[in-house]
Structures are given as C-alpha cells and as structure tokens.
Amino acid sequence: MPTAQPPSERARIDDLLKGMFDAAIAIAQPAVRIPQFPPEAPRGRLIVIIACVAAAVGPVIAAGANSVVGLIAALTLVNVGISFAKPPLWSMPTMLLSGTAAATGIATINSIGNLGGFVAPSVIGWIKDSSGSYAGGLYFVAGLLVFSAVLTLIMSRFQTREQSQHAYQKV
Numbered sequence: 824m825p826t827a828q829p830p831s832e833r834a835r836i837d838d839l840l841k842g843m844f845d846a847a848i849a850i851a852q853p854a855v856r857i858p859q860f861p862p863e864a865p866r867g868r869l870i871v872i873i874a875c876v877a878a879a880v881g882p883v884i885a886a887g888a889n890s891v892v893g894l895i896a897a898l899t900l901v902n903v904g905i906s907f908a909k910p911p912l913w914s915m916p917t918m919l920l921s922g923t924a925a926a927t928g929i930a931t932i933n934s935i936g937n938l939g940g941f942v943a944p945s946v947i948g949w950i951k952d953s954s955g956s957y958a959g960g961l962y963f964v965a966g967l968l969v970f971s972a973v974l975t976l977i978m979s980r981f982q983t984r985e986q987s988q989h990a991y992q993k994v
Contacts, residue, residue: 867911868979872972878904879968882961904968915978 881901888894916928947960 868915868975871908871912871915871975872979874904874908875968875972875975876904878902878908879965879972880904882965882968886958886961901964901968908971912975915975919978 878901881897881899881904884900885894885897888897913929913932916932917925920928943964946963947957950959950963951957953959
C-alpha cells in the first residue's frame with residue numbers, strides 16, 4: 824500500500840511564497856484605489872475610520888489566537904488596516920491648516936509617531952511583565968487604534984461643521 828510522503832522543505836517554502844504573493848496581490852488591489860478618495864470627501868474620512876477599527880480588531884483576535892495561522896492572520900489584519908488608513912490620514916492636516924502651520928502639523932504628527940514607535944515597545948513590555956502575558960499589551964494597542972478612529976471621527980465632524988459655517992458666511 825502506498826503511503827503519502829511529507830512535503831519537502833523546498834515545497835513548503837514554495838507554498839509559503841505563493842501564499843504570500845497571493846496575499847500581497849489581494850491587499851495591493853484595493854490599496855491602489857484608496858488614494859482616489861481624498862480625506863476631505865466623506866468617503867476618505869470613512870476609510871480612515873473603518874481601517875482603524877479593522878486594525879483594532881486584529882490585536883484582540885491575536886490576544887486570543889491559539890494557532891500560528893490565527894496569529895499571523897490577526898497581525899496581517901492590523902497591518903492592512905494601518906496601511907489603508909495612511910494615505911488619507913496624512914493629508915488631513917492640510918484640510919485645517921495651510922502654509923507653515925500645515926508643515927508644523929505634519930512635523931508634529933511625524934514626531935508623535937516616532938515617539939510612539941520608541942515608547943510603545945517599552946509600554947507593551949511593561950504590561951507583559953505586570954500581567955504575565957502579551958494580551959494586555961495587544962489590548963492596549965487595540966485601544967489606541969480605536970482612539971485614533973474616534974479622534975478622526977471627531978475631527979471630521981469638526982471639519983464638516985467648519986465647512987458649513989464658511990459656506991453660510993459666503994452666501
């Protein structure tokens with residue numbers, strides 16, 4: 824009776840690379856369309872909010888994942904959500920600011936992002952040491968992503984109100 828041979832190491836790597844390529848194509852197709860929706864359009868702001876909320880779901884799933892596949896899928900969701908939020912998000916400061924104020928706003932966002940990249944690993948490590956697992960740190964990251972979605976929603980409401988007042992004053 825013939826028995827099935829386990830796949831060779833090369834075959835497993837080939838399958839992994841094919842899967843990664845397919846995932847990259849699936850992610851890249853919608854990502855090409857995202858810049859078509861500027862942030863001043865309601866759809867552009869909605870993309871940022873949905874992407875941040877979707878990214879926030881990833882760490883929650885990752886905290887409860889029991890397999891490597893589930894963990895990788897959850898962290899991929901985080902990466903996709905953050906990547907989709909970036910194009911319209913980075914152009915939002917120029918909606919409220921102009922000239923040197925816009926440059927200062929963009930520089931401030933960049934500085935806060937760099938500071939977060941420096942501080943976040945320490946905070947996650949501190950939470951892990953305090954609680955004994957990475958779940959608390961992942962929930963912390965999810966909370967920050969939800970906070971960014973709420974902040975974007977508030978700013979978009981403020982922007983819409985400002986546009987309405989300017990339109991009313993011009994009439």
